[in-house]
Amino acid sequence: MFEYAPAPESRSIVDLAPSYGLFIDGEFAAPADGGVFKTVNPATEEVLSEVSVAGPADVDRAVAAARRAFAGWSALPGAARAKYLYRIARIVQERSRELAVLESLDNGKPIREARDVDLPLVAAHFFYYAGWADKLAYAGYGTTPLGVVGQVIPWNFPLLMLAWKIAPALATGNTVVLKPAETTPLSALFFADVCRQAELPPGVVNIVTGAGDTGRTLVEHPDVNKVAFTGSTEVGRQIARSVAGTGKRVTLELGGKAANIVFDDAPIDQAVEGIVNGIFFNQGHVCCAGSRLLVQENVYDEVLDSLKRRMAQLRVGDPLDKNTDIGAINSSVQLERVRALAAVGEQEGERWSPPCELPGQGFWFAPTIFTGVSQTHRIAREEVFGPVLAVLTFRTPAEAVEKANNTPYGLSAGIWSEKGSRILAVADKLRAGVVWANTFNRFDPASPFGGYKESGYGREGGRHGLEAYLA
Amino acid sequence: MLHGLPGVDRVGAEQRAAMLGTRSIKTTAKAEAIDLAIRMVDLTTLEGADTPGKVRALCAKARRPEADCPPVAAVCVYPAMVPAAAEALRGSGVHLASVATAFPSGQAPLEVKLADTRAAVAAGADEIDMVISRGAFLAGRYDLVHDEIVAVKEACGDAHLKVILETGELGDYDNVRRASWLAMDAGADFIKTSTGKVPSAATPPVTLIMLEAVRDWFAQTGRRIGVKPAGGIRTSKDAIKYLVMVNETAGPEWLTPDLFRFGASTLLNDLLMQRAKLRTGHYSGPDYVTLD
Amino acid sequence: MPEQRLAVRKTYKLYIGGKFPRSESGRTYLVDGSNVALASRKDARDAVLAARKAQPGWAGATAYNRGQVLYRAAEMLEGRRAEFAALGVPEADVDAATDRWVWYAGWADKLAQVHGGANPVAGPYFNLSAPEPTGVVGVVAPASFLGLVSVVAPAIVTGNAVVVVAGDPLPAVTLAEVLATSDLPGGVVNILTGSPAEIAPWLASHDDVNALDLTGVADGELAVALEQAAAGTLKRVLRPGPGADWAADPGLGRMTAFLETKTVWHPKGF
Structure with a gap:
């Protein structure tokens, strides 16, 4: 080892x-x-x-x-x-x-x-x-x-x-x-x-x-x-x-509740990195976090298996350790909020976290996903602002767009597909100020950022x- | 089948490899990594000027890189040097790898490639590093490439087969993934990045793609295939980055010389100098590790 | 002695979804001797629904096509100069309004091309910012006919749909008739006549309205109340400015006020 x-x-x-x-x-x-x-x-x-x-x-x-x-x-x-x-x-x-x-x-x-x-x-x-x-x-x-x-x-x-x-x-x-x-x-x-x-x-x-x-x-x-x-x-x-x-x-x-849409022709390994970066970057304390994963049904198992395997690699702990991937929740107040919404999520979907040992002192929350979530669930609608991902599915591009836009928020969105025309058409229809196609959570001073x-x-x-x- | 594989986004793959390169491996972890890396080295000489004398010297180094140091995984030579190497490695447990199949270009008739392979095995090589026909691959003749690998594998007998994809000539990562699957499907025991004879040799992202391929192949077939980056890996720091990548991509099961090798020559001495630094607390110099 | 022909009068109705309904409330009020529909909150609701229905198709039309449709409206406007003049709109205003529409x-x-463009980010990415329509815009229009055209045209040219509370009802309904006979899809412009104080608050608080143009709100307290109500769903608000000079070069502001900038990233690499 x-x-x-x-x-x-x-x-x-x-x-x-x-x-x-x-x-x-x-x-x-x-x-x-x-x-x-x-x-x-x-x-x-x-x-x-x-x-x-x-x-x-x-x-x-x-x-x-x-x-x-x-x-x-x-x-x-x-x-x-x-x-x-x-x-x-x-x-x-x-x-x-x-x-x-x-x-x-x-x-x-x-x-x-x-x-x-x-x-x-x-x-x-x-x-x-x-x-x-x-x-x-x-x-x-x-x-x-x-x-x-x-x-x-x-x-x-x-x-x-x-x-x-x-x-x-x-x-x-x-x-x-x-x-x-x-x-x-x-x-x-x-x-x-x-x-x-x-x-x-x-x-x-x-x-x-x-x-x-x-x-x-x-x-x-x-x-x-x-x-x-x-x-x-x-x-x-x-x-x-x-x-x-x-x-x-x-x-x-x-705030935001960004959809990260994974199509069946996505570059799966990079998509999984993008999902992880989308929701676990900065403990999910990101207004443009990709907190709603929309996966095309025909690649659901493959994507979820890869995602879980990848999540098991995340290193949670001492923020000052150079190998730490996920640090502490910023405050006890925020930790309570995340816990409360996760508790709601538990009634709505199936909760999963990789085995990980959290420090005894401080404010910590393990990277978590909820599967079997639907649009009506609170975990799919409310901003958690923590390392919590709601996983939904779709069948067609039109359905993906419809679900992605079905929120009062409109800050960001992600698209994963190797088909150029599909990316451009979906990007056109998403009501969000920043659309990351085949990437996520990229920032640059030259690039305008803000919401619908x-x-x-x-x-x-x-x-x-x-x-x-x-x- | 090969074109049904998920695509690779170059930027994303390179970012992932770069991120893994930022892992900080210190103290005890570093010591373990260096010893492991030494045991994974395929100590290589592939020069027109190679002689039995040069190869014997290399074998001596392979058997015992320095005092209290484990031997490397294998010595890798041209077929003509196999008899000398076999002699020098006898009883050491160090494997003997021979390149074959008209290395490095692979541009020879199949019969020549098979004869090349058989001769190397007969002379004592227990590992064969073959090259694929990149020309055929790029022309879309996947069947031909596949059949060649199958035939070479058969010619290998009990010898392990490493299939060199020569990723620097494949053009993009999608082809690296396709070639990896093709080689595994045709019976490769290892997939290897490069001959070391073209400008672009092993890189972290290429190796990442190949590690993903063996990981996914295992998930489908239950069979673990090895990976060998070769060429361009010269420092301990680089080697450790590769080990991190193995650990976090294919998984810790691949952290064994049976499933991961470094094709390298100068890397060994840098590993030895770093090893000395960790043991003595001060930096070593080139005169304190042996040439070869 | 030849019998004098009795004129056929026009009924001034609302303009919603490309049709001219009466107010669902059945109410009218007198403007210069004509009965004009007095729009209710339910008319406002219907107008928002019509605007929302029409907006995606309008935004999805090619920009060239939207330009052509607006130009066609200017042609219709030019042809009805006399009608507006008969309503007391100065001819110079009608001409200026037509020219503004063309502009x-x-x-x-x-x-x-002017408001968006490529962003030179520090990485291997294609990165493009482009303006998109905000969606449904509630407009409280000024009484001036040139003012009306100057608030409606910039809102719709980019692909928004509008619900307009008219400042001066008779020219506004006549403009609706111009639009109805141009190629503008029904629902892109909806015009309500009546009391801004009664109707506008329903637009300001409507969850499915994306932005408010308060240019025509004369009552300062109403303007504040509308802006406060608009905060509920964070509508974009164009506040009433100091007495607008409608003859001046309007600049881009009235278009950009109802645009969202969308920035799309994609990696570059083979």
Whole structure:
């Protein structure tokens, strides 16, 4: 037998302070009312640090700082803004190992993914939008920035979602107040230090930490011109409602229940990799996760056998081990949600997980599939946001399309087939903002990302991503 | 049948192979992997300039690569060198592989190929590394390729048959999968990537496709076929990546010299140097492992 | 003495699914001496149903074909100049509306080239972004006839179907008659006359409406209420702007507001 010895990435590269203030106007400052919360490592439940809660007075200060900075920042030549962003991109590259370990510690994601996916994409995103800063006149959306942007991001890709938000906002001449997720505030606070290293003018980027209340205060602040949110559809609805009549611009990147459609002529081995990557990447904490597998009935057994065999290879455990494929669930709250929906799934379909030993401490959930699921089942309709796959079948391409579209969501979809005309026709008919054919969960700063229907509106990435930040 | 096999998406296959290449094999796992890799080496010399003297030296190295080190799996030579090698390996347990069938091009009449095979076996080879007729394969003459393998297998008698697909000449991964199935169906005991005589030799994705093929063949027939990447594998790090791929594709049952081999020459010394590093705690150098 | 011919009057009805029904409620209201159908929430519901039914076929038509159909509508509009003039629409407005219709017709097979394109991703992938229609759009139209054309044409040229709450009923129903005699498939444009305050909330809260154009909402409070209701299913909302200058170059905004960008990835490799 070939047992891989533990191969832990050293965490000594990350120097964590016992507590962090808010990053406002270029300085770390204590919150006005002194509120703090703890952020923990979800793999061990160890407290990593203490973080400030930004109250209304703090958010107000942050917005005011961003407002003051806006005049100067928006008046800079695009080429100068570009250089700041290039600096940030480079610093992120140079510090990528440190940031990857930090991200893994605070989020629970495998170091392999933080190192090979998150961090390279963060740097790439800043590089990409840096180049736009002095070329806006050619993009087709005008060159006038909106002003102060309030951004609220989720915990699944903390630093990457920050990059998706901050890079285009700054390139277009806006200033930013960003609130990272309650359970993953640390990489945003480290990013504040990256901004200082880059000598970004004070107030251009402000980071306010806290929970939902802080986010709501920011979104509803009267001096915020634009709101950008990534998170749940429920919160997205509240935001859309709360900005009604204010004239604030909004972009929302919300939930999904993506269909991953496997046709009988699929390249089976790659399809199985795509299914696994689709739902188990980042513990399934991915809004565009391929959480509904639609398999053509005549290859169902073959695909399921291969999938189960492949799932048995997944290595669940210490996120800092370089060989870990599936890390920890991000929080106890999320673990409870996943468990609750899985319990519902158990009444609806047949539950299967490979044998795998979960650590005693921390928040863990084994990779799980439910077979025998139908469209009416909750496990096929509700976003689990965890490593849980619902497996359904179809008989014809038309039925596959019908089932894939039969959801209020419309963020992403997958198609596996070796027949070009079929891929193109199905891709045409799927109501989803991103369609991956013979691949899944690929991201690139040049490629627009965003949803149809209740998965939100607006696009992030690419030339399209500039539109949200220009008047 | 061959065109009914599922297709291979090149990008996806290469990504999977690359991902497996990121596995971090350290400490005890690395030590075990290196010893296993040494036992899987088909120590090879296939040069026009090979002489009995050169082959004897190679055999000595094969029997005992260094002190306290297990022997390699086999020595692999041209048919003309088989008698010298047989003599040098007698009683060692190291297998003797001979390339045959008009290696490396395979462009000879079947009778010549069969005579080549029989001669090698008669001279003491217990493993035959044959080449398929890539020309016939690419022309769609699968029946001809199949029949040749069947005939060579018969000529092998008790000797094990490794079928070289020469994947670098097959054009794409779909053909690698088809050729793998064709060879297994015709009676191959092993499928092997390359002759080492064309620019593109063994690569991780090609080997991945072949490992998937033996895995699926086993699922269908209950028979385990071996895989031998050959050519271009020079470092311990590379070898370990292949072992990871075997482990996570075909499965741990394939982690034995009976089912997985490395066709290599310089790889052995790198394995020995890494082995020394793990034992002594410091790095070794080329003068501390033997030539050959 | 020759007998003076008695005129045949027009009955102003709703336009739903290519037909001209009365309001299911049986209600009418008086506009400039004519009885006009007073649409109810059920008429709105029927119009959404008709729009949803027609939309996939319309979106699935070739862009060239959609352009041709819209151009045909402009031809019909040109032929009815007198009729609109008789309703008090300034002739310059009718001409401008016809020209605008032609302008948008030409965008049908060009917008995807301007608004989409290939994305140079860092990997062996074909990656293409293309705009697609959002689906069913509820439109509260402005009273201006040029305004009406300027909100309907950009919404449908890309493949959406619309349910329009008319701002000025008589020209709107006459436009419906123009569309009914062009080659536009029934249901792509549906026109309701009546009270925006009564009808529009049903469109804003309808789960099967994908987007709202509030351009013609004059009442600020109603606009906010509609935007709030639209949040329920995260409809795309085009808010009423500061007094629109319908004569100005409209730009792409009214088309792109009701488009989704779909990005398709496929590996490249043999």
